[in-house]
Amino acid sequence: MSKKNSEYLINRKDNQYEVVIGLEVHAQVLSESKLFSTSATKFGAEPNTQVSLVDAAFPGMLPVINEFCVKQAIKTGIGLNAKINKRSVFDRKNYFYADLPQGYQISQFKDPIVGEGKIILDMPDGQKEVGIERLHLEQDAGKSIHDLDPQNTFVDLNRSGVALMEIVSKPDLRSPDEVSAYIKKLRSIMRYLGTCDGNMQEGSLRADVNVSVRAKGSKEFGTRCEIKNVNSIKFMQMAIEYEANRQVDLIEEGKSIDQETRLFDTKKNETRSMRSKEDAHDYRYFPDPDLLPLEVSDEFINDLKNNIPELPDDKKKRFIDEFKLSPYEATILVSDIDTAKYFEEVVAKMGKNKDMKLAVNWITGELFAVLNDKNLEISQSPVSAKNLAILVNLIKNGTISGKIAKTVFDLMLDGDKDPQKIVEEKGLKQQSDPKAIEALIDKIINDNREKAIEYKQGKQKLFGFFVGQAMKASGGKANPQLINEILKKKLQ
């Protein structure tokens, strides 16, 4: 396994620098209600309509742990091949802000619910293992809205108290591409598990990115900067590029890097200092006395373990073994749970005499192109898996040609029509009767006697002309294989 091709290095004169990246991903737990209250968590609701007395921190209100969120965190831990801690503790992280009603965030500091684990990334030049440091549960804050009024800030507490999983990686990532692969894989695992919808536009997945640089070959870590709250893969990659180059420039100029928290300005494509280490908050963490330590039994964990669905790595292996897909094809099909589901449904509907290769080509080719074009998720596909399976079977059993199939597919897009019916109604059925084709070819040869002679004398190129004429005469429906066979015979 050579890593040379994808090695991401920053070059300056005679020096080469390696970039070291660690991520703290904040993933919103997929749950109907919040971590410590019964308020709803639906995205996009009217401001302050999903706020309980607990979320707004009214006097005397107390948090009560949502067991479902605990299960979600443990399931995610299992999906990350991580150690599940049977005892974890909720701490208070104290700081003042207008959208933090309690004046503290309930989080887990010393004793998180999930310990060390790992994720396998499929990089173009092979697999890469990325360590997971920990996963802990915490509350989200509300949202301050500064741009609705020139004088006032408005606060929306709908998000206040929503459960987040903070997933901290080890500093194992070395390039923007690896960061992209890591986020995608993490997102994929959580979507398979149903523990986070991974919707980055809605803020369900965002990350703090820790970046440092060091001379290639060095074992020591450089001073790191943390880029806060980046909410798309593209921005993460841009931020890393910028930040790594900034740090390298400082080193090249003989200056030192300050450990600090930085913000990524997406418009200017640069990172800016937010606060230095000296200004860092003293969060005064201490165990939340309103909550007892969270204790889960082996039985509780095993119950969850036994109900973990097939995850991307296993599914990929099965697709290769069972369906004889190439690793490349399998990787594409398992990368998202909905794509995998769609593919497996197509496979199931194709029945016994199935053409796996053809199915894969149609999904990753025509279907993906349409989805891309219309900006749709596969779950919103205008063509159902069932109808795509029928279409593939129609090609496989010779009812229609691949070319006609494209016409049929285009017609299917409008209202997920049954391809069988389209073929019948439009009379697109392939002509596979050898006698009819023979008659048709005889007529063409007869009409183009001179060209037939030229062919026989060695002008091989003319074969295509005859195929085209035969196709044209059949209205495109004649079985191209039969045309080939019969033409060859007749022109001998």
Place this chain on the structure above:
Amino acid sequence: MSDITKQSLTELIENIKNKKLSSTEVTKAFIDRSEKSKKLNAYITEDFTSALNKAKKFDQKPNFDLKLSGIPMAVKDLFCTRDIKTTAGSKILNNFVPTYESTVTENIWNEGAILLGKLNCDEFAMGSSNETSFFGNVQNPIDKNLVPGGSSGGSASAVAGQLTPITIGTDTGGSIRQPASFTGTVGLKPTYGSCSRYGIVAFASSLDQAGPMAQNVKDCALLQEVISTYDPKDSTSIDFKRNQYSKELSNNIKGKKIGIPKEYRVDGMPKEIEDLWLKGIQFVKDCGAETIDISLPHTTYALPTYYIVAPAEASSNLARYDGVKYGFRAKGENLIDMYEKTRSEGFGTEVQRRIMIGTYVLSSGYYDAYYLKAQKVRKLIKNDFDEAYKKVDAILTPSTPSSAFRIGEKTNDPVSMYLNDIFTVPVNLAGLPGISIPAGHDSKGYPLGLQIIGKAFDEQNILNIAFAMEEKINFKNKITDWWIK
């Protein structure tokens, strides 16, 4: 009946059930006396008109199957009450009207009791004399310009002064037992987890407990029976089998082993207190119980431990009072300025002092030396009790190291004020139940209390011991109505 307000809760219930008294008559009597007792400053908020209406409604359609049928009562203003202003004795909540009810008060109304009003207390329950309240000092009915103790000072004053037949307070480090002791009344701090904290303005979450305050042990037992319920809304509420404390109350304590901890003989303890304790030992012996000398070796660390743990939790619990969502807000140039002005103007000196202490002991670099160390000591204190309870059923101590002091006497000396809690804080740190009963008077005629500490969840046992001792002591509170004349 002109002496309605002198009757005990048990007598009032009996008289209402037997229709010798209507709820309206009883409610009116307590309202009348409360109206005449403004000098005590026991109330922060009165709800008399509404109370009378509720009493009339009760009389029209009485339900005698409840435990507190038609009984009026006022409660400490730390319990959130729906649609009734709840201040916690603070300016910062001066205008706060909850839309919800605390579990403990809900339990009380569900048993047919009627709210008279909200009683004065130290600001956020931080104090031992009721002098830190934004709404002014409370007078002790025992004597003019005498503190009633704190933080449930308004509650103690109202029970002793017969402004309410019973009440509930909260106890974080002695806030029920110390004022009970100062006013010649009975106060129980239940086991941590016995009464729900839901809807009680939090001071120190790992120590706070609501509890009953009454004229006698039986009334106290009945009220405890009503307020103690398992509540899923409080994660620290404990689901244990609760007794019918008043029905199961018994004065038979023969053969009980009562521990006498030598560490409670503190330096400089007045001889009167020492004598009272000896008298108490004799009383329990007279009841057929046996006393055993025990040791609680870490007692001397209890007070410093308490004054780290409680302020630490308070500094965080009180962070929500920031002027953003409810309560008092001062105008500021920007967010930080608004926070600073709101909290500087909204909190009193003692609350600010404790927030400062709490913030300090939790800050990085000091956490291990203070908060973490205090948690370890707290565990040792609990271990002391566990060890002792291998040999004894309960422990007898004085409730306080002195009788009630003068208003203003200790306001400039916080440490001397804190020392008042020396016998009560270990009980909170260990999460145990403790009851203070009046047991005698000092040379000035001020009441003195004895404390009985029990095993966790063993409220019945300490109520029984208190009940037996109460009979033997035959304490009479000297209430002269000085504030009415």
